[in-house]
Amino acid sequence: MVSVTSKKLTHNWPLPVKKSxxxxxxxxxxxxxxxxxxxxxxxxxxxxxxxxxxxxxxxxxxxxxxxxxxxxxxxxxxxxxxxxxxxxxxxxxxxxxxxxxxxxxxxxKEIQPGKIFYTACGCDQIKIEFFQIVAVKGRSVTIQKIEQLRTYNSVDHGLTRGIKDSFIEAPVHLRIGTHGIRIDAVQYLNYWDKKAVYWCSYA
Structure with a gap:
């Protein structure tokens, strides 16, 4: 019996490029x-x-x-x-x-170690979170959440301030974009000028 070995043929023809x-x-x-x-x-x-x-x-x-x-x-x-x-x-x-x-x-000017930023989330309820910059290296920044001191104008709203160096939770590493520090897909950190920030928790 004669053994027949199949051989795969290859061609160097250029493949068609799909146009956009x-x-x-x-x-x-x-x-x-x-x-x-x-x-x-x-x-x-x-x-x-x-x-x-x-x-x-x-x-x-x-x-x-x-x-x-x-x-x-x-x-x-x-x-x-x-x-x-x-x-x-x-x-x-x-x-x-x-x-x-x-x-x-x-x-x-603003993105420097020790500077504090905050987020303000919500419409009917405005949740405030403060973050302090721990380190800056090139286009990377390390931030860490800090505690805040709330004052109450009523039971469900008032003013709040960040407490510098009072760290909570673990540090987070983020990139510095052209328009600042974006903490998630849509939200940028706001520079805190040390003035009290309004919060509310209306039901």
Whole structure:
């Protein structure tokens, strides 16, 4: 009996790359306007057809729909709109840059060992928790919950203050973001200016 050994055939053919929804949408508009130029700049992708006076803009590379789809009466009007649109983007970029610089300076001033922050959770009931910064290293910060001293205006509401160095619970390590310290998915820590904070526990 002759033994037959099967051999797996391999090919070096490139596998097809699946296009994203964004790429498919750009290709769709490119099929409608074959002469359109594709321009990528300022975090946007532009399709500019100077023969049909069409301007299409996508923001980012995850967009599934354009933020602008416009047609014009002339190429001059098209170009005027494009330049005004770019100027608006540059103003937004500059505003975000300045806001980020202000936030970073604020972080440098406030996020230091010994400084105290707090959270205020709830609507009908406002629960206050205080945290003291234990250590800061680069973009990482270690915080620890501290006790608080409540005063009562009534049985279910009043004012409260954090008690420095009166630690409770275990330290927590967090990252410092552009806009401060986020303690969970949605909530940022608020810098405590040593003024009493309102609390309530209405049923």
């Amino acid at each position: 929804n964004f790429e498919l949408k750009v290709l769709y508009f490119k099929s409608l306007y074959p002469s359109a130029r594709l321009v990528e700049n300022f975090g946007h992708t532009f399709l500019i057809d100077e023969s049909k006076y069409v301007f299409i803009a996508f923001k980012g590379r995850r967009a599934t729909n354009p933020v602008v789809t416009m047609s014009f009466q002339s190429v001059e009007c098209l170009n005027d709109y494009y330049h005004s649109y770019v100027r608006r983007i540059l103003r937004e970029v500059e505003t975000k840059r300045l806001r980020r610089i202000r936030a970073e300076k604020k972080n440098e």
